[in-house]
Amino acid sequence: MQTNLADFIKNTPDGDEAEAILRACVHCGFCTATCPTYQLLGDELDGPRGRIYLIKQVLEGAKPTSKTQLHLDRCLSCRNCETTCPSGVHYGRLLEIGRKAVDAQVERPLLQQLIRTALKEALPRKWLFTPAMKAGQLLRPLLPKALRNKVPVALPAGVIPTRQHARKMLLLDGCVQPAMAPNINAATARVLDALGVQLVVAPKAGCCGAIRFHLNDQDGGLNDMRANIDAWWPLVEAGAEAIVMTASGCGSMVKDYGHLLRNDSAYAAKAERISALTRDLSEIMPAFEAELQQKLSGKISQRVAYHPPCTLQHGQQIRGKVEGVLRAIGVDVQLCGDSHLCCGSAGTYSVTQPELSYQLRDNKLAKLQATKPQTIVSANIGCLTHLQSGTDTPVRHWIELIDSALTAAH
Known part of the structure; x- marks a missing residue:
């Protein structure tokens, strides 16, 4: 796909990456066959190929509209299209660049702004989200259905093992999972304890960065990533075998730290090491x-x-x-x-x-x-x-x- 990027993004890290991705796309449309939103809506602009055209136009200087923003918002970022694509187009990365460019030019309605701000400010902060979730669970029978759907029934975590083992791996506790489903990480710790592996949680590690980054607070997301690297680094240097992810969404993001922080001279090498150590539990x-x-x-x-x-x-x-x-x-x-x-x-x-x-x-x-x-x-x-x-x-x-x-x- 031929490109002619506008001055606002030409010769920038985002621009260089977007141009390489756009040039890899051959317009074949295989991606539309496996796109969930295209299957539901039947609109070319609600499939990957259509969204790629929209992003290309914006990066070449066309003025985006609220409709442009909506078509990009409707993308799930599921990356099914990447699995389908015969040309290896990194659509997910292009989408983040496109969303950032569009949001810089199109002001969202006030309600959207409030919802997105609440999500990116509350969810990554355990000290705020955990008591809110506990209150929601106490009041769950009284909540309207839309809110009740987001509040799982409270279940205990059970016993956390305390035995020491020679083999040690780090565990990302996460931001929302400990409040919503504390038994997942506890169960993981018990299973690996029975197999002779000790899981260690770095107290200062928090949100993986995905929530803020995908809500287009990319600077905030990158700061979450840096905070995790700082929290994990002494334990990595002490010989932790791996960083275990029990939430695949977090794992996908942490494995991308090396790429996302590649231009940060203070963190690039550490981020690459963290990504290399990261393993989904199924690995x-x-x-x-x-x-x-x-x-x-x-x-x-x-x-x-x-x-x-x-x-x-x-x-x-x-x-x-x-x-x-x-x-x-x-x-x-x-x-x-x-x-x-x-x-x-x-x-x-x-x-x-x-x-x-x-x-x-x-x-x-x-x-x-x-x-x-x-x-x-x-x-x-x-x-x-x-x-x-x-x-x-x-x-x-x-x-x-x-x-x-x-x-x-x-």
Whole structure:
């Protein structure tokens, strides 16, 4: 795709990257076939190819409008198109550059500004979000449905292991997950403790940066990333084997630190090292399959439907590992039809674009329920909460199945 960038972005880091991405696109349109919003809306401008044209026009100097902004806002950032693209177009990176350029020129309505500000200021701050979530859980039966959907039933975390092990890995606690589903990280710690690995949480590590970055507070997101690097670095230097992610959305972002901070001379090398050390939990567990088989063979008889999050299968290009671990210990795991499609959670998308989000959720649940599961499992807190809001079938993180079985086996 030929480009002629406008002066405001030409010869800048964003401009150079955008130009390289645009030139890789050959207009083939394969991406539209797997784009969730294009499937729902049938509008070329609500598919990746159309959005690429819109971004190209803006970067070449065309004046964006509120409609331009809406078409970009409607993108889930699921990156399904990247998996489909035969030319290797880094659409997700181009989208962030395009959104930044559009938002600099198009003022949002006041209500949108208030919602987006509330999300990016409240969600990443645990000291603010956690008491708010606890209050919501106490009042949950009284909340309107739209708000109740965002407030999962309070569940205990259980015992956190305290044994010391020679093998140590870092764990990103995250910003919203500890309040919404504290058992996920606790279950992970218990499972790895049983396998001889100690998980260490750096107290000053916080939000991975995704919330602010994807809401176009890119400077705020980069600052969150720098704070995490500072928190982790002494433990990395002390020999931590890996940085474990139990939320695939966080993992996708942390694995991108090296790229996003490549122009920061103070952090570029450290960010690259952090990204290289980062592993989704599903990348850690296959090494323990034989040990888990010995401990758990025949212990789990549930029929399970697995929803692979977009941030795992498209963002991190990890497929098959969760199913492999669960099948190794005897779990009947099913993938539903169209398992490559997004469930509609997509970070804060379910708040900013609720109508499309709930259509996608209901479509996904219909496919999942067709496998007749006793439990639905996934690997990202947003997906878990979003799916659970539309079904009575239990929705859990897949590591909780293994934790429950190990606990029952003792």
